[in-house]
Amino acid sequence: MTDSSPLDDNAFSHIMADPALAGSACSLAVACSGGPDSMALAFLLSRWCRDNGRRLTALVVDHRLRQESAREAETVGARLAALGVRVAILVREGPKLTRDLQNQARLARYGLMLSWCREQGAGDLFLGHHLDDQAETFLLRLARGSGVDGLSAMSPIEMRGGIRLVRPLLDIPKTRLVATLEQAGQAFVQDPSNLSDHFTRNRLRRLMPTLAEEGMDARRLADTAKHLSRARQSLEFYTSQHLNRSGRLYPHGFVRLERATFLEAPEEIRLRSLSKLVSALGGADYPPRFDRLQRLMKRLEADADGAGTLSGCQLLVRGGRIWLAREPSAVSGPVPLEGVGSFIWDRRFRIMLSATKKWPKETDFFIGALGIDGWRQWQNSGREISGFSILPAFVRRGIPALWRGDKLVCPLSTQKSDHWQDHGIEEIHLIAGELFGKTAFSSLNMRTM
Structure with a gap:
């Protein structure tokens, strides 16, 4: 029998007691469409953040799929603001989506939200996927002939574009989320597209009661995905070992x-x-x-x-x-040095600016790629970073560098250097743990050339 009891603060705190879910980011974001799943998560997470000293922003995406979408986004934003949650409404620009609608909308949505998180320094993006979503995703991927990774369905934690995607509700059925909102008197919206047989997921959802009669209910399907997830984790472990043995990350x-x-x-x-x-x-x-x-x-x-x-x-x-x-x-464009604090350049490097040197709002110093011209300037300067000359040209071109206007100051290395520390850069490091996972390319391989 499906559990339909509401989640209270204690139950959600128990879920978030897992250090992997809670993480360490001070600034969090939660995706919220206004539907029962994401609204329940925003409701519960807002209270958890209040009690745990975290800053939460709800991201509402206006896909511009219908004429009333802007008004709907504002309505959702107002409901979230009434909960004391900061709200950012992200609007998709560009031509109207006409083909593969759900997939294209999803790609656009994640692109907007991940960009916002990177720009605003939110390390974690919380998503309201639940037990029923996990079961449906398993069936969708089974129908597409997916392998181990696909059939593992969704992970509680996933790195994407330098941001942690966090799904704390994967073991919670949708009935409990709806009950949570009803008990709190919290309004939510129903997406009319969820009723359309045009979409495969909706058609599979209608099959769930029949599958449950044969013993394949949402819990059983989600458990199968968990078993496959363990197999995937084993493969990932040996993949990391293989990278450690055969390669070197600089x-x-x-x-x-x-x-x-x-x-x-x-x-x-x-x-x-x-x-x-x-x-x-x-x-x-x-x-x-x-x-x-x-x-x-x-x-x-x-x-x-x-x-x-x-x-x-x-x-x-x-x-x-x-x-x-x-x-x-594909290397990111230049980023001017302004103020203090840290930022991520090119999704690979975290740059920490010195707290003792404040950059003016308008400065001609910036971080960008070394490029062909930068390498030529560095060679002509008579200075050298050990090993750079033996690198393939395309590798050198993507190395981060400090520029002043069109003049190269110096290439940036994770080894401390007077060349760039004199200009107010406190630290630069490659976010290898976020790129590859903490077990691939161990610290022993992180030496310079």
Whole structure:
């Protein structure tokens, strides 16, 4: 029998007692469409943040799919504000979505929310996915022929674009979330698209009662996804071990692999390793498509020398080694140095500005890529950073650098340097743990060249 008891503050605090869910970020965001799932999470999370000294902002996305969408977003925003929650309404710009509507809307929504989190320094984005969503996602992916990763469905914690996605309600059925709002007298909206048979998820949802009669209820399906998640975690563990054994991550944001060692692993581990490298170094929000990944792997296996690009990542095979770095055209643009504090550049580097030097609002100092011109200026200066000259040209181009106007001050290394500390930069480090997970490329491999 489905549990329909409301969640109270104690029950939610028990869920959030897991340190992995609570995290350490002071500034949190919660995605809220105004529906019962996300509204219940915003309601519970707002009270938890109040009691735990966290700052919460609710992100409401106006997809511009209907004429009344702006008014609907404002209504949701007003309900959240009445709970004492800060609200940011994010509006999707561009042409109207017409094909693959739900998927395109989801991609646009996540793009807007992740960009907001990065710009505003919110480290965690909370999502209202629940037990029924987990079961439906499992069925959707089963119908698409997904492998272990897809059938593992959603994870409680997921890194995407440098932001933690946190799903604290995956073990909670929707009936309990609706009951929570009804007990609190909190209004919510019902999305009319959830009633349309045009969408596969809705059609599968209608099958759930029939499946439950055969023993495949939401809890059973979600438990199956958990079993597969454990298998995925094992594969990820061996993938990290493989990366540690065959490669080296440099603090300047690129990777060098020993080709022979890399190709020794079983095919599944090789493909997972390559996918992780391409996703992290290329900066994409999603892994590369499997068919393209497989073609690139076959090229690495066949050619002792060669090159390729995939999802913003560039590769070069030379002298028994594979070099991987962000494709120069995918590197972020320059960011001016203003004020104090820290910021993330190019989704790879956290730059900490000195508290003793305050940058003016208008400054000609900025962080950007070294590029071709920067490398030429650095060579002409007579100064050198050990090992830079042996790097492939595309690797050097994406290295972070401090600029003043069109004049290079210096390349930035994670090794402290008077060149950039004199200009008010306190610290720079590669967010490797967020890029690859804490077990891939151990600290022993994080030395400079």
